[in-house]
Amino acid sequence: MPASTVSPELARSVWKATEPLHSHVYFAPQRLDVYAAVGLEPKVMGYFASRSAPLGAVGPEAVAATFYNFNPELIASVIPQAWGVATPDAVVGARTATADLSLRALLGEEAIGSAELAEAAELARTAAEGAAHHAHGRPLFAGLTGLGWPKEPHLVLWHAVTLLREFRGDGHIAALLAARIGPLEALVTYAASGASSASGLRKSRGWPQAAWDAGVAATAERGLVDVAGPDGALSATDEGARLRAEVEARTDELARPAFEALGPDGCERLITLASPFTRTVREAGILPGTRKR
Numbered sequence: 669m670p671a672s673t674v675s676p677e678l679a680r681s682v683w684k685a686t687e688p689l690h691s692h693v694y695f696a697p698q699r700l701d702v703y704a705a706v707g708l709e710p711k712v713m714g715y716f717a718s719r720s721a722p723l724g725a726v727g728p729e730a731v732a733a734t735f736y737n738f739n740p741e742l743i744a745s746v747i748p749q750a751w752g753v754a755t756p757d758a759v760v761g762a763r764t765a766t767a768d769l770s771l772r773a774l775l776g777e778e779a780i781g782s783a784e785l786a787e788a789a790e791l792a793r794t795a796a797e798g799a800a801h802h803a804h805g806r807p808l809f810a811g812l813t814g815l816g817w818p819k820e821p822h823l824v825l826w827h828a829v830t831l832l833r834e835f836r837g838d839g840h841i842a843a844l845l846a847a848r849i850g851p852l853e854a855l856v857t858y859a860a861s862g863a864s865s866a867s868g869l870r871k872s873r874g875w876p877q878a879a880w881d882a883g884v885a886a887t888a889e890r891g892l893v894d895v896a897g898p899d900g901a902l903s904a905t906d907e908g909a910r911l912r913a914e915v916e917a918r919t920d921e922l923a924r925p926a927f928e929a930l931g932p933d934g935c936e937r938l939i940t941l942a943s944p945f946t947r948t949v950r951e952a953g954i955l956p957g958t959r960k961r
Contacts, residue, residue: 674927676920678935682927683836685939686792688949689771690829693718693763695954696770706762707753709746716743717750718766721759722811725751734808736841737851742874760815767826774952775945780822788941789821791934792828798929799835806838825942832926839922843915852883853892857912860893860902868956 693699694715703710708717716738720731728747732740750759772780779785803810812831818824844854855873859866870880884900887893892908895901904912927935949955 673932674924674930674935675932676917676924678932679924679927680920682795682935682939683832683923685946686829686942687833688946688955689826689942690833692770692774692949692952692954693767693826693830695956696766696773697954698769698773699763699766702762702766702769706758708750708759708762712742713746713750716746717754717759718763719808720747720811721756721763722815723807724756724811734838734841736844737854737873739874739876739879764818764823764827768820768823771822771826774949774954775822779945779948780820784941785825785945786821788938788945789825789828791930791938791941792825792832793817794929794934795926795938796828796831796835799832799926802835802925805842806835808834809838825945829942832923835926836919836923840915840919842922843918846918847911847915849911849915852879853887853890856880856884856887856902857892857904857908860887860904860908861912864957866900866902872956 699714699718700710703714703718708714716731716735720726720734723730723734725748728740728744731747732738732743735743754762775785799809800813803813809831812827812834815827818827844850849857852875855869855875856866858864859869866880870877875883881900884893884895884902887908888895891905892911894903894905896903930938
């Protein structure tokens with residue numbers, strides 16, 4: 669097989685330019701009514717059920733394994749109960765409906781119908797369909813490949829970017845496992861890098877304080893983080909920063925095959941086309957870290 673001309677760095681740039689077009693669906697206000705209409709508690713149950721539904725009515729163990737850094741007890745509080753009130757197919761439909769309503773509200777009908785969005789959708793779909801040739805060992809991505817493609821361009825774009833995100837995420841878990849970084853260690857080292865607050869990560873992933881403290885202690889004992897002050901502020905050690913950078917670089921490398929079908933020019937074109945839509949989503953203030961004041 670000839671060497672790819674798409675670099676890991678370019679693969680990362682495409683991810684950064686498109687990620688909010690996927691992740692907005694987890695925070696869209698429209699999800700509250702849509703998930704409630706199919707019987708789901710819309711926040712915690714809605715998140716875990718909607719993201720895992722392409723796998724079928726799996727149990728909490730499978731969801732915890734594929735989501736990796738969430739507290740399994742939090743997952744078990746809503747899975748498999750969710751499948752008793754809504755089938756996976758109904759949940760998949762609810763998430764797609766949420767994406768439709770959210771993107772229409774965020775981007776507006778002019779952007780939804782634009783030639784630029786349609787071209788971005790086709791490029792992203794080409795990448796996602798190319799990624800399907802590398803699905804082994806990527807369960808969340810593989811589950812999504814079993815779904816049919818939407819017809820409207822804005823939903824094609826959303827679905828394609830979702831596929832690419834889960835392709836990357838499955839690879840990230842593989843990189844964490846290879847580096848012997850467990851679920852709590854992954855969160856602790858991420859917080860120590862300064863990328864997100866420790867309290868925000870702990871709460872959003874459902875870890876009680878005692879479990880978090882034990883995870884911090886284990887990560888510090890391994891020499892990956894330093895803990896300072898009465899508030900337990902985290903900072904990465906040289907070894908922790910090196911290992912975290914290695915994981916990120918490996919993640920970029922594992923994501924790269926998804927973009928072989930586009931080549932560098934196609935990747936750059938997708939970045940150019942998607943960036944204005946992504947900027948609009950960010951500026952709406954619904955994503956974490958982008959809240960409007």
